[in-house]
Amino acid sequence: MADKAAGRDLPATDDIAAREEAAAPLQVALGLSLEIAELLTPTTAMAPLLQRAAERIQIRCGFDAVTLYLVDATTDSIQARAHVGRGQPPFGAGGTWVPIDQADFLGQAIRTRRSLAEAAAPHRPVPLLTRDRGGSARTIAVPLEVHDQVIGLLHIRSVQSADGEPASLSALHAVGCHLAAVIDHAQRYDREQQQRQLIEKLNVIGRTLAQTLDPERVLDMILMHLATIVPHDRGAIMLQEGSELIMRAIRGFPAYASPLRIRVPIRTDDVYQTVYRTRQPLLIADISKRPDWQHVEGLPPAQSWLGVPLLVEDQVIGMLSLTRERPDPYTDEEVSLSLSFSHQASVALNNARLYDSLTQVNATLEQTVSQLRQQSFELQVAFEQLKRLDKAKTDFITVASHELRTPLTVLSGYGQMLASDPVVANDEFRGQVINGLLAGTGRLNTIVDNMLDMARIDSQTLELSPEPMFPAVLIKAIYPTLKQALRERHITMTLDKSLSSLPLIEADTTAIRKVLRHLMVNAVKYTPDRGSVRIWGRTLGARETTLGQPAIEVVVSDTGIGIDPLVRDLIFAKFYKTGQTATHSSGETKFKGGGPGLGLAIARGIVEAHGGRIWVESPGYDEERCPGSDFHVVLPLKPAMVLAEGR
Numbered sequence: 001m002a003d004k005a006a007g008r009d010l011p012a013t014d015d016i017a018a019r020e021e022a023a024a025p026l027q028v029a030l031g032l033s034l035e036i037a038e039l040l041t042p043t044t045a046m047a048p049l050l051q052r053a054a055e056r057i058q059i060r061c062g063f064d065a066v067t068l069y070l071v072d073a074t075t076d077s078i079q080a081r082a083h084v085g086r087g088q089p090p091f092g093a094g095g096t097w098v099p100i101d102q103a104d105f106l107g108q109a110i111r112t113r114r115s116l117a118e119a120a121a122p123h124r125p126v127p128l129l130t131r132d133r134g135g136s137a138r139t140i141a142v143p144l145e146v147h148d149q150v151i152g153l154l155h156i157r158s159v160q161s162a163d164g165e166p167a168s169l170s171a172l173h174a175v176g177c178h179l180a181a182v183i184d185h186a187q188r189y190d191r192e193q194q195q196r197q198l199i200e201k202l203n204v205i206g207r208t209l210a211q212t213l214d215p216e217r218v219l220d221m222i223l224m225h226l227a228t229i230v231p232h233d234r235g236a237i238m239l240q241e242g243s244e245l246i247m248r249a250i251r252g253f254p255a256y257a258s259p260l261r262i263r264v265p266i267r268t269d270d271v272y273q274t275v276y277r278t279r280q281p282l283l284i285a286d287i288s289k290r291p292d293w294q295h296v297e298g299l300p301p302a303q304s305w306l307g308v309p310l311l312v313e314d315q316v317i318g319m320l321s322l323t324r325e326r327p328d329p330y331t332d333e334e335v336s337l338s339l340s341f342s343h344q345a346s347v348a349l350n351n352a353r354l355y356d357s358l359t360q361v362n363a364t365l366e367q368t369v370s371q372l373r374q375q376s377f378e379l380q381v382a383f384e385q386l387k388r389l390d391k392a393k394t395d396f397i398t399v400a401s402h403e404l405r406t407p408l409t410v411l412s413g414y415g416q417m418l419a420s421d422p423v424v425a426n427d428e429f430r431g432q433v434i435n436g437l438l439a440g441t442g443r444l445n446t447i448v449d450n451m452l453d454m455a456r457i458d459s460q461t462l463e464l465s466p467e468p469m470f471p472a473v474l475i476k477a478i479y480p481t482l483k484q485a486l487r488e489r490h491i492t493m494t495l496d497k498s499l500s501s502l503p504l505i506e507a508d509t510t511a512i513r514k515v516l517r518h519l520m521v522n523a524v525k526y527t528p529d530r531g532s533v534r535i536w537g538r539t540l541g542a543r544e545t546t547l548g549q550p551a552i553e554v555v556v557s558d559t560g561i562g563i564d565p566l567v568r569d570l571i572f573a574k575f576y577k578t579g580q581t582a583t584h585s586s587g588e589t590k591f592k593g594g595g596p597g598l599g600l601a602i603a604r605g606i607v608e609a610h611g612g613r614i615w616v617e618s619p620g621y622d623e624e625r626c627p628g629s630d631f632h633v634v635l636p637l638k639p640a641m642v643l644a645e646g647r
Helices: 013-039 046-061 104-112 166-211 215-229 271-278 332-420 428-458 471-489 497-501 509-525 599-609 640-645
Strands: 065-072 077-085 116-119 138-146 149-158 234-241 244-251 263-265 282-284 304-312 315-324 467-469 492-495 505-507 532-540 551-558 613-617 629-636
Touching (some): 013 046, 013 166, 046 077, 077 149, 104 116, 104 138, 104 149, 138 166, 166 215, 215 234, 215 244, 215 315, 234 271, 244 315, 271 282, 271 304, 271 315, 315 332, 332 428, 428 599, 467 471, 471 492, 471 497, 471 509, 471 532, 471 551, 505 509, 505 629, 509 532, 509 551, 599 629
Parallel strands (some): 492 532
Antiparallel strands (some): 065 077, 138 149, 234 244, 234 315, 244 263, 282 304, 304 315, 467 505, 551 629, 613 629
């Protein structure tokens, strides 16, 4: 009454009881959600988490049986992962995945994303509790949804009629949403852990393969490690050799099949050609649907198959062949893992191949080096022998030249005495004999002088006495000694006006005279009759030459037979002679006349002793067209010895 007087109406006792009864399921759901949340720890695995959650739900709500299903969206199927209470799960027991469209009432709840309740069907009896609660049997399906995706299902069987009331369904749906979040979190954690473990395993595998350079061992290790990542019944590494695939490594094959002897012909548009062409993995879920499948006699029939290309520098060299003898297709994740592993395997295989090739190359190189060392030793021995022979030859030339000089002097002296005798001079025949004797003696003296000069150059004992001189005066002094030869062979020799502009230089006059005469005689000797020789010169600045100081250049040009580019350097070697020696005529200035082959060698030795350079330029050798040659001599205005003395 007091309350009424105060203007407040109290609810009837029945209304309060009804509200409390309606709120009871929500309170139970709240407490149950808290208990489920406590189950989630970083170390809790998925299987025990689901089992404990099912147990808490059954104990808290007093249900007859509770089953938790997980949904595989890729295959659109469900699998019972936890069960508590009477009986067995109606679907997906024993780890079997059941298509959702075959799960009847449970499948309907998943497809509609709604919590559903229905009376147990007569053909599927629901085990009752031990004590009879007086209600009709009910089965309830609560989809576990998170992020707009059904990841599982809570299946409840009970004899309490209240379980089908809207308030109870709403409370169970709330529990399901919270349970879905817990499962999703646990699944993410599991996936992260699996991914981390997989990455660690792949890293270990990669390091192991990279450290193994034996090709056969690498192939076996590839299959061994691959089996720990992607389960399969038979595995093989098949490398392409010509038009066939050769099994180089195997795992899971029966020994009686002699798998390493198996050679599979490559056919147009077969599975390997598809892998080769696309450079991508090829997954065959059902082998029976591939008419081009080549079954190897003696092996158990394949049900599903995965072929992964082995790529080296973007070229397919073979493939990984993974076979399952049961109808269990490879998942997208397994395909991705196989592809990642094949990349590592390809690198390791290529490294092993390169190492094997390098080993063979090294062995060949070692053998070659050993042979070269032996040849080098033999060449060194031969070189030392040649040095001794060359020295002996130089010594012989020196001794022989000195020994020849005495009798030549005697012959020359007596010849001149006879030539001056009036009786001989008035006798034409005897006069010719004496003149021939004197000419021969003079030529022998020239040869002996050349041999001595060459010996001094070889032994580096050539002594020079530089003095001021005009190159043009020296050339003009040499010219008269060649007039008779030029007249006999009708060769024109022109001394260019540019020679008069050449400055005074310091050089050994006798030595430079020999250089210029050798070049002028050489030009006449290799120029055919009625040809021409031109001698010209110019002054060079310090920047126009490699000598590092001002110099003069004298060029002897001819219209002769030219010089082969291959022998341009050889002609300056002592005793080198062009053409066949037997065909050479005798005579200093006769066409292609013979000689000891010392003239150009002496010229180079003298020029280089003055710190200068000498070389030849010629289009080539041709006795018919006669392209000619240009011999260049560059001499510094002051040789190195004069500069050193400060003059």
